[in-house]
Amino acid sequence: PTAPSVLTMNGHLAGSGKNLSAEDFEHGVQIIDQDKHFNENLPAYLQFGGIIRAGFNYHLISVFGSQSTGKSTLLNYLFGTDFGVMNEQERRQTTKGIWMSKNRKEHAQESHRMAENILVMDVEGTDGRERGEDQDFERKSALFALATSEVLIVNIWEHQVGLYQGANMGLLKTVFEVNLQLFLKDSKNIPRSLLFFVIRDHLGTTPLANLRETLIQDLQRIWSGLSKPPGLEKSQIGDYFDFAFVALPHKILQPEKFEQEVQRLGTRFREGYKDPKRAGLIDEDAEPILLPQYHRRIPADGFPMYAAGIWEQIDSNKDLDLPTQQELLAQFRCDEIMKEVLVPFDEVVAPLEALQAEATAAGRPSMIAELGKKMAGARSASLAAFEEEASRYHKGVFKRKQTELSEKVDGRLKTLFQNQMTAAHKTGINDFSEAVTTAVKAGQKKGGNYDFYKIVQTEKERALKKFEADAQGSLVAETPWSDYKQQLKLYRKELDEVSARLRREEMRRLATRSERWVKQRLDESIGLEFNKLGSGRAGSGAPAEGTPPATEKDIWDRIWNAFTDTVSHAEQRFTQRAQSFDASPDEVEVGLWRLRRKSWAALRGKLDEEMMEGNLLLKLRENFEDKFRYDDDGVPRLWRPTDDIEGVYTRARESTLELIPLLSRFKVSGTSAAPPLDAWIGEAPGNVTAADEEDLQPIGGLDEEEGKTLEDEMTILSDAKAQDLSARFKKTADGVYVEAKRSAIGGVTQ
Ligand code: GDP
Ligand code: MG
Incomplete structure (x- = not known):
């Protein structure tokens, strides 16, 4: 048997390799040939007939009946098909296997319009001379038709009605048997079928109602004669089948009446809803035949594969298991549909992924503009397309595959989102740090009177707002992965860390400024003291009231006082400024300690300069x-x-x-001892780091490891x-x- 063909959503037939044209389908398509091979061109035919994308909006009708009872003739009249008809002269069987054709009849009148997309299967007649007593094909084709068709037309001569032993009755027995077999497998999902008896060459002497009665009695007799499987012994024929009957005049003797009645019959092949009062019996009135409950619910795009699978099972004499077939079909088609819907998704997402990979490889974070919008579009398009196409299949399989698809889609989108958030984080931190530095530089240029704290706060707020906006623009609402609370937390944390680093830098700058200021002041005031030495009268100039006149003897007192005054002034300004940008008491303490040490070094430098030989x-x-x-x-x-x-x-x-x-x-003049430098500088604060000490000169008496005493220092x-x-x-x-x-x-x- 031919392997089931693979049908893509576009209806292109993979593997057939042939380019088929209208001519190839002039007589429809031979689904199953005389060698019982399934035709791999069925998808191409449905594509050609415009049915492949019809979903459930199509119908399948089969015709049964003895060989040469005018079945093909009837179908051609009813549906405008071109099935082979027996040549009057040769009287040879023409229909081989099972043919399928789409209804080509257009009814001008809207009220008489037939349903869309009717597919008709012409099943090879039985008791044909060519096949002899081969009942195998008869049974297999009956089973195939029953498993796929909504309506089974049983074609019968009027004079055959009541001939219980006739060939038709044998066929019906087969149909009932295989139906029970199907029903056993899946009692819930096997829909009812309509057996539509078309009585040919109706002379009119026996009314249709009588013919119907006779046929129903015969059917019931067949039914009661069947050996039913356990559990179904009491079942009635009406539990599985609806019946309808129509009689047609003699085609040769009353050709006009025949055509008129066929025309009327055609109008019954329209959509309809079953009237519950007439349940089980659709009358000869022009009731619609294509009731929804008969539909096999196989989406058109899945039909070729389904039919092929069923035929393969039937032909290899396996028990036909429709639920399993439907599940297999659903799996196969859902996978195919998934592949299809991922193509446009890929077209959007793959370039974005490449962009991110490139940026990552280059080590620079890169933001994708309008990522959320792009992702949402690709996501909803693929999910919606999947839902539309795949939801027609087995519910359980569909749900499972739908979950699989969303996981696939969301997995990739989540990665995009997270990379984007990483980029937002990195650029955000960079921008923040740069913005603060730039603002500080601008402030310094304008004279240094800037509010560092305010700069940091403003920029931090801006950075947080930007991050939130970036996140909002990069997520897809109502997806489980579109949550950035954690990232925001990390971002805030790093902003705080960077702020702390920037503040330490600002502290350093402040310290440098303070040191420079101290040095300048000392340069002036100490220089002045030494200049006074040159005059030989250190006290020259009127001393302030109440203060003893300055003498050379207390030059060191004056230097010490000027020094400590200057530094304490600088300390005050330093503290004030540092507190203004939220430096911690510890940071301030270290800063002041460093300032005192640096100031002493500056003084010592100035003294050495003055004391140069x-x-x-x-x-x-x-x-x-x-x-x-x-x-x-x-x-x-x-x-x-x-x-x-x-x-x-x-x-x-x-x-x-x-x-x-x-x-x-x-030395201090009063005690002749060294000034209390050690006490004045104080112990190193507990939280001094190696970096804080790196650029400090050792001071005798304070830094013991140098082996220098305070006396040495002085x-x-x-x-x-x-x-x-x-x-x-x-x-x-x-x-x-x-x-x-x-x-x-x-x-x-x-
Ligand atoms: P099939 O084998 O059942 O498909 O029968 P065909 O459609 O090939 O027709 C078999 C023969 O019966 C042909 O010679 C037809 O002309 C003839 N035929 C078709 N319709 C009718 C009909 O309504 N009445 C009679 N008596 N002959 C018919
Ligand atoms: Mg025929």
């Missing part, structure tokens, strides 16, 4: 000259030979020389240096003295 020598010389050359009132001395030049010189020199040990060590000039400096200063002073002496003598000489 050349600078200091110059200061000492100025100091000495000021004391030597000017009197106590600041008036320049004009040396006369009588003057005690040597005495003035000695006093001035000794006074200046005293500065050297004084400047050699940083030593500005080593003893050796101080001695060297004294010697060099003395030489300079001597020079000044000699010059003065000379000028005094010279003044006299002149």
Whole structure:
């Protein structure tokens, strides 16, 4: 037997390889040939007839009856088909196997219009000369027709009515038997069938009602004679079949009447709803025949495969199991339909997936615009198309396959969504960090008076809003995967982390600014103190009321005070600023501690600069000259030979020389001890990190591991240096003295 052909949704026949045209279907299609082969061109025929996409909107009618009883002739008249008719001269059987053709009759009158998409099967007659006593095909074709058709037309001569032993009755016995066999398999789903008796060559002497009575009695007799399977012993023929009867005049003797009656009969092949009062019996009135309860409910696109499967089972003498066939069909067709609906889905989704894969490979996050809209469109289109096509099949299979499809679709969409959210996260964090940095830079350019806290808050809010908008634009409403609460939580968390990092950076900037400010202030104020040394009268200028006049002796007190004042001022500003952007007390504490240490280093640097040999020598010389050359009132001395030049010189020199040990060590005048630098800087806060300490210079007395004491830290000039400096200063002073002496003598000489 031919393998069932595979039918795609477009009705293209896979595997047939032939291009079939209208000519090939002139006589319909031979579904089953004389060798009992199933025709693989059935899908192509349904496609050709425009039926393949009709869903349930089609009908299948079969005709039975003895050989040469005018069956094909009747069908051709009724449905405008072109089934082969026996040639009058040769009287040879023409119909081989089972042929199918679509109704070609158009009825002009709307009220007489036939149903759409009627397919007619012309089943080879029995007791044919060609087949002899071969009952095998008769049984198989009866079973095939019964399993697929809504209406079974039984064609019978009037004179055969009542001939219980006649060939027709044998066929009907077969039909009833196979029906019981089918019914046993699936009592719930086997629909009723209509047996429609067409009595030919009706002479009119016996009324149709009588003929009908006779036939029904015969049918009941056949039924009671059947050996019924257990459980169905009491069943009635009417439980499975409806009957209808019509009589047609003699075609040869009354050709006009024949055609008229056939025309009338045609109008009964229209859709109709069963009148419950007439249940079981549709009368000879022109009642509609195609009642919904007869429909086999096999979607048109699945019919070729279903029919092929059934024929294969029948032909291989297997028990025909329609429910299993329908389930197999449903599985096959649902898989096919799924493939079909995934094609347009793929066309939308695959490029998006490629885009993301590329971006991921390149290591840069990439957002897909209007992702949600694109995904929703592709999703609903494929799910809707599947529902429309596949829901006509076995409900259980359909539901299962529908779930499979949504899982497939949603699995891919979920990945797209999650990648998109990852991209939104990464770009969002980047943008946030950049926006804050840019705003800070702009603020710095405008003079540094910006509100860091507000910048961060504003940008954070903006980033969160953007993320939510991105998420909303990337999801598909009412899907289980379109939830971004978790991602939003992670995003918020990282925003907070980045904020903390940016704040630490801002703290560093603030610290740098504070240090620079301290350094500038110290440069000025300490420079000034040292400049005062040069005047030799540190106290020159009126001291403020109530304060003792400044002397060289308390230069260190003044430096210490100026230093601590400056730093404490800077500390205040630092604290204020840091608090304004929500720095934690711990962060502030570390910042202040660092500021004090850095400030001390700055002061120490400034002192070293002032104490550089050349600078200091110059200061000492100025100091000495000021004391030597000017009197106590600041008036320049004009040396006369009588003057005690040597005495003035000695006093001035000794006074200046005293500065050297004084400047050699940083000490507080009251106690002569080092200033309380250690206490002033304080212990390192507990939460100081290695990074915080990285750029700090060691300070003697504080950082024990350096082995330097506070005394060391406060030593500005080593003893050796101080001695060297004294010697060099003395030489300079001597020079000044000699010059003065000379000028005094010279003044006299002149
Ligand atoms: P089938 O074998 O049952 O399909 O019979 P055909 O349609 O091939 O017809 C067999 C013969 O019966 C042909 O010679 C027809 O002309 C003839 N025939 C067709 N319809 C009628 C009819 O209504 N009455 C009579 N007496 N002969 C008919
Ligand atoms: Mg025929």
